[in-house]
Amino acid sequence: MPVKLGTLGHALLGLLAMRPQSGYELTRAFDVSLANVWSAKHSQIYPELAKLKTHGLVKVGASGVRGSKRYTITPAGRAALVRWLTETDPAPHTLRDESMLRVFFLWMVPPDHAAAYLREQLEQHRTRLRRYRAIREHATAAPKSGNGSESEALRWSLIALEAGIRFENALAGWSAWALREAGAKEQLP
Amino acid sequence: MPVKLGTLGHALLGLLAMRPQSGYELTRAFDVSLANVWSAKHSQIYPELAKLKTHGLVKVGASGVRGSKRYTITPAGRAALVRWLTETDPAPHTLRDESMLRVFFLWMVPPDHAAAYLREQLEQHRTRLRRYRAIREHATAAPKSGNGSESEALRWSLIALEAGIRFENALAGWSAWALREAGAKEQLP
DNA sequence: CCAAACATGTAACATGTTACATGATTGC
DNA sequence: GCAATCATGTAACATGTTACATGTTTGG
Numbered sequence: 557m558p559v560k561l562g563t564l565g566h567a568l569l570g571l572l573a574m575r576p577q578s579g580y581e582l583t584r585a586f587d588v589s590l591a592n593v594w595s596a597k598h599s600q601i602y603p604e605l606a607k608l609k610t611h612g613l614v615k616v617g618a619s620g621v622r623g624s625k626r627y628t629i630t631p632a633g634r635a636a637l638v639r640w641l642t643e644t645d646p647a648p649h650t651l652r653d654e655s656m657l658r659v660f661f662l663w664m665v666p667p668d669h670a671a672a673y674l675r676e677q678l679e680q681h682r683t684r685l686r687r688y689r690a691i692r693e694h695a696t697a698a699p700k701s702g703n704g705s706e707s708e709a710l711r712w713s714l715i716a717l718e719a720g721i722r723f724e725n726a727l728a729g730w731s732a733w734a735l736r737e738a739g740a741k742e743q744l745p
Numbered sequence: 746m747p748v749k750l751g752t753l754g755h756a757l758l759g760l761l762a763m764r765p766q767s768g769y770e771l772t773r774a775f776d777v778s779l780a781n782v783w784s785a786k787h788s789q790i791y792p793e794l795a796k797l798k799t800h801g802l803v804k805v806g807a808s809g810v811r812g813s814k815r816y817t818i819t820p821a822g823r824a825a826l827v828r829w830l831t832e833t834d835p836a837p838h839t840l841r842d843e844s845m846l847r848v849f850f851l852w853m854v855p856p857d858h859a860a861a862y863l864r865e866q867l868e869q870h871r872t873r874l875r876r877y878r879a880i881r882e883h884a885t886a887a888p889k890s891g892n893g894s895e896s897e898a899l900r901w902s903l904i905a906l907e908a909g910i911r912f913e914n915a916l917a918g919w920s921a922w923a924l925r926e927a928g929a930k931e932q933l934p
Numbered sequence: 935c936c937a938a939a940c941a942t943g944t945a946a947c948a949t950g951t952t953a954c955a956t957g958a959t960t961g962c
Numbered sequence: 963g964c965a966a967t968c969a970t971g972t973a974a975c976a977t978g979t980t981a982c983a984t985g986t987t988t989g990g
Contacts, residue, residue: 570850593845646844655835656782659905661759663897708852726915
């Protein structure tokens with residue numbers, strides 16, 4: 557019977573399918589490119605890599621200069637990843653958004669505080685939007701060589717990035733609208 | 746020293762601030778209105794309510810006909826909720842979106858499967874969009890009486906709903922764009 | 935030399951999910 | 963009578979976070 561992996565295990569396999577990496581590099585990947593869709597700390601990643609290794613889905617190659625372990629995906633690992641992508645449905649809606657949850661309860665605080673909250677949300681969405689756009693401009697400008705896997709993976713990461721851009725743009729628009737909508741009550745004497 | 750509550754505890758206080766409810770009703774609230782921003786199962790809710798009660802943030806009134814317990818928020822509970830809203834920052838970006846994570850790895854599967862995946866995402870976003878719009882149309886049409894808290898809470902839940910509508914709309918647009926973008930490679934001979 | 939970044943791991947705790955367990959009421 | 967819904971709880975397991983713990987290398 558094959559191992560039952562969670563989302564984290566598959567995410568690690570997906571990152572290793574692009575190129576072999578160390579646990580440290582994988583940890584950084586969760587902090588940067590993947591940060592907006594999934595996150596994981598190194599304390600969760602190292603044990604999970606050990607688990608993947610036990611089940612033959614990855615293997616460790618030569619140690620790097622500072623004692624780093626280079627993990628490589630095995631054919632069995634690739635097969636497991638493709639099965640996950642083709643034969644299982646994404647866990648329905650794992651969205652947990654504390655920022656939006658708070659909006660439901662803003663009627664409890666003074667109107668000026670609610671407005672301040674929305675203004676801050678607006679600023680945050682705009683900041684992320686600028687950052688994402690900068691990344692996109694940078695990535696599409698660079699010629700970017702590499703093996704086939706890496707350039708194909710880059711192509712799809714840009715597609716995901718576009719989702720982030722549209723998402724932040726929509727939510728920035730919403731924040732501005734909500735700010736007007738929230739104030740509407742007070743405008744009237 | 747005051748209790749340290751997680752997001753769930755505050756979400757329960759927020760729901761109880763609108764009106765007293767039973768654990769069962771709160772469970773349903775997480776399945777419907779709040780489902781898109783936060784979720785919780787009854788097995789997590791009942792113990793958390795007990796914890797809130799222990800710390801005097803809620804109290805139980807008369808039992809309902811089928812042995813249901815009517816939880817009511819206390820002044821201390823309201824104070825704790827307001828403190829959370831005004832004095833703490835939202836946990837930075839708790840977004841976990843398995844559907845979008847998978848997009849990063851779609852280069853691994855045959856192009857027709859990747860396209861099928863995106864088409865399914867498009868359908869799901871459109872479906873939710875229709876559902877949200879229906880809820881908005883229904884809610885804005887109804888006169889909806891109730892106590893002050895409830896109508897103010899409704900006002901803010903509609904503001905949150907608008908975010909959901911704009912979000913699904915943006916992501917539906919993205920899905921359609923991604924479908925074209927993904928196919929672009931194959932079009933060329 | 936020393937701080938920052940590289941690099942890996944474990945332990946304790948918090949949160950969240952699935953499965954087990956039980957019983958009452960309503961509508962057909 | 964019986965199925966669906968209402969109603970509450972616990973136990974076992976899985977996942978995720980914070981804190982503890984240690985050692986290397988590079989660059990200024």
